Amino acid sequence: MIKMIQRIQTIYLLLAFIITGVLPFIFPLWTLSGGKSFYFMQSQIYTVLFGLSTTFSILSILSYKKRQNQFVINRLNIILNLILLGLFLYHSLNLSGEAPVVSEKGIGMFLPIIAIVALVLANKAIKKDEDLVKSVDRLR
Template sequence: MIQRIQSLYLLLASICSVGLIQVFDLWANEAGNTYYALSLLNENNLILKIIPILFIVSGIMSIVSVFMFKKRKNQFVLNRLNILVNFILLGILIYYLLILSGESQISEKGIGVFLPIVVVFLLAIANKAIKKDEDLVKSVDRLR
């Protein structure tokens, strides 16, 4: 399971989704308050509450996908759904950052906004490795 390269990519994706959201901030306002993904659960806005939930869902899907190593097709589909979740998350983050008027609430964007892009990249190369394994198994089956 861990000896496969896609498992390493999936573990890195789950670390980015769940672990790094606690390290890197999403944005800071002009008062100097920094906002992390998990601190958005205390906000009143529904869009802001969805952001940490989608980060956690993405991390859980990556971890579940690591343990589906015997069912490569299901693992591939779950990774594609995870990519979709991360694109939705990225869209919500960009929407929220662009809908606010200028410097009134957000004065500095953090690196945490780019974490879904990193996760999508890791999931895409994991899917490429899964496809390579599946093709290898199919070619061996043809020889029998």
């Protein structure tokens, strides 16, 4: 367990977990014209996607002994966050132009971008570990 925490990719994965599992409860996705904030829980699709992303982060952290599995899980998580970002973009481009319900974008819409950056950094660290193990195996 201590070895897992010592690795930098675990820190990046914990960061991705916090970004997709904790911060969406704090930051609204957007604010409607009446001043009412719209959080991810108000839409089933956003709730499912944020939940899946959080689950993938936890799975990746727990599979620290299997670097290849971690790498694949992180790639799936990146794709999931890109889908989430695409849905946010679609919503902001289609609904923000309507006169009765003008919305202001919130910080929550940018959380998938930060999560993607953390996951890419984790994958780089995993790749670096994998290369190190392969080079040690060659020396034996």
